[in-house]
Amino acid sequence: MITPASIQAVEVSQPRQRPRPYEPLLTLDGVVKHFPAGRGKTVHSVDGVSLEVGKGEVLGLVGESGCGKSTLARTILQAVTADSGHITFDGQKISGIKGRELKALRRSMQFVFQDPYGAFDPKMRLGASLHSPLRHHGMKDQAERTARIAEMLARVGLEDDILDRYARECSGGQLQRLVIARALLLKPKFLICDEPTSALDASIRAQILNLLVELKDQLDLTLVLISHDLRVVRYLCDRVAVMYLGQIVEEAPREELFTNPRHPYTRVLLAASLAEEQQGTDTIITRLKGEPPSPIDPPSGCRFHPRCPLAQDICRTTVPPVAWPGDDHYATCHFSDQ
Structure with a gap:
């Protein structure tokens, strides 16, 4: 079990292994998503991302x-449509799907929000918030909905009386458990958890992380965990993908990435995580010197070169080769093998 004390340390109390045999549940191939920024400018939010997430795997996404x-x-969940590239989920191409196909996809892919207080309508009782998605997806019988809700509340360790409350009457830990319960109501295969513990104190973070581990194993879930906290990523994830300025710059099995990082940006993040542990601060990213370049005007060549202490001429002029994510460990750096 993870504890508040173990969250403060980098050591892994319960190593997790990549599931074998490996079967991809989610595949991204060259996914691009840009947004107009006015005056003919474009925000390069996602720029050619290729990833695979295996069935039963937990992939950490950091940056x-x-x-x-x-x-x-949001692009994976089809909340926004990719400009180009392909997304395949459970053998089905889902890029740009709409209507009934998209509604059916929603049953299999769910989102755990970062801010539990903002995840619920403050004017609606929590019970109504949980009945609503079940009703929307065709569960018309109230008794059936009530039974499903009771099942999920029990799984996350909540009592039924919480359904009569409003969100303002609950603690952050209770609401985060409820966010998870709501995400599980439709019995999805896949969850994206966006900083699911960042708004909680250390003791509650430990409880929520343990809960995610238990639910993942009990319900055979596949997870993508978005987090700034590399200690949490090291505990929970099987693989880690490092993102910088719209691109994946390194991907590797969890322990391989932590012990043998190949990209200078990954090394900076890991060094910052150790500095945080030693100094007792809450933010790791502030240890990286300099501000990231604007996604409206990303640098030529390697996008990290303006901040990279190892940058050479080739880094400023030539884009590093991008590996297919089937490779066990890759980094988009000209000198990743050195």
Whole structure:
């Protein structure tokens, strides 16, 4: 079990292994999502991302704020449509699907929000918030809905009386458990958890992380965990993808990435995580010197080169080769093998 004390440390108390045999549940191939920024300018939020997430796997997605993690999550869930590239889920191409196909997809893919207080309508009782998605997806019988809700509340460790409350009457930990319960109501195969513990104190974070581990194993879930906290990623994830300025710059099995990082940006993030542990701070990203370039005007060549202490001329002029995610460990760096 993870504890508040173990969250403060980098050591892994319960190593997790990549499921074998490996079967991809989600595949992204060259996914691009840009947004207009006015005056003919474009925000390069997601720029050619290729990833695979195996069935039963937990993939960690890390990087600075503004690097495109949340936009990538919304694109996977079809909340926004990719400009190009392909997304395949459970053998079905889902890029740009609409109508009934999209509604059916929603049953299999769900989202766990970062802010539990903002995840519920403050004017609606929590019971109504849980009945609503079941009704929307065709469960008309109230008794059936009530039974499903009771089942999920029990799984996340909540009592039925919470359904009569409003969100303002609950603690952050209770609401985060309820967010998870609501995401599980439709019995999905896949969850994206966007910083699911960042708004909670250390003791509650430990409880929520343990809950996610238990539910993942009990319900055979596949997860993508978006997080700034590399200690949480090291505990929970099987593989880690590092994102910088709209692109995946490194991907590897969890322990391989933590012990043998190949991209300079990954090394900076890991060094910052150790500095955080030693100094007792809450933010790791502030240890990286300099501000990231604007996604409206990304640098030529390697996008990290303006901040990279190892940058050479080739880094400023030539885009590093991008590996297919079937490779066990890859980094988009000209010198990743050195």
